[in-house]
Amino acid sequence: MTNAARAHRAPAMNPAERREAIVVATVGAIRECETMPTTRQIAHAAGVAEGTIFRVFDTKDDLRTAVLQRTFDPTPLFEKLAQIDAAQPLRQILIDIVDLLHERLTSTFTVMRALGLGAPPTEAVGTSAEKIRADTAGLLRRLLAPHQSELTMPVEEFGHIVRLLAFAGSHHEIAHGRTLTAEQTVDVLLYGALVRTPCAPSEAVPAHLELRERT
Structure with missing residues (x-):
């Protein structure tokens, strides 16, 4: 040899x-x-x-x-989510979360495309999709709960929106090839797309989106 x-x-x-x-x-x-x-x-x-x-x-x-x-084993994702430091600022926590979701979703979409699959084959996925969603939601809730006072909605609802945007932003077809970075996703989530001016802050943020009063 x-x-x-x-x-x-x-x-x-x-x-x-x-x-x-x-x-x-x-x-x-x-x-x-x-x-x-x-x-x-x-x-x-x-x-x-x-x-x-x-x-x-x-x-x-x-x-x-x-x-x-x-590909569909959620264990690596769960382990990485559990390692995120919940004491970080909210924006960094969200970037870490979306980065991990993008990594898993991009890999999953690529494998499915390569194998000609339009949906996950149930016979090859050991854990039900509903359980994966529930466990993912639970991990996000743990990370976001310390920051509830910074949000205008319950952390459960906010975590659901995070997962939806991460999914759409990492899906090549949905995004028409212009997938989003974690930073883009998070900044739209937190700050929106409206220009905010010091002279007219009330016009930039509708009343129903104002932060709840701190207690």
Whole structure:
């Protein structure tokens, strides 16, 4: 074996680790080329021989199912949301939240497009969409609750709007290719699009949107 071949060869792994490495490499290849890669491309991305793929997956369809399960698994998102510091200023908390939602949604949309899916396949998603929404809402509520006095609406409603805008702003088709950054989304949420002048603040902010009185 040449030195180059040894350098490219993946380190020794047990079957579970090898399976995980191949799934991760496949997801990465899909995001890069936006189509389902060939087994040769997957093997190259994972640093394994092409035959190794079929020692841990019986068929390419089994690999495809594993990729979908990995893509829709909410655990990584939940873990990252739980690490956000709720003591930060509200704007930074929201930027952190929307960044994570964009990351998950962009990856999900890319995989679905690459595999020709119009909706998540229920047989490949281990957790119900309703439970994912409820758990996500709960995490956002925990982060936003300390800032309730800064908002004109309950944190539950505000968190719902955050998720809606993050979804639309990261969806390539909905945004017509002009997806939003986390900062753009958050600044529209917090400050709107109206010009506010010192001489006429009441005209810039309608009465029904005025902040509640502090107590």
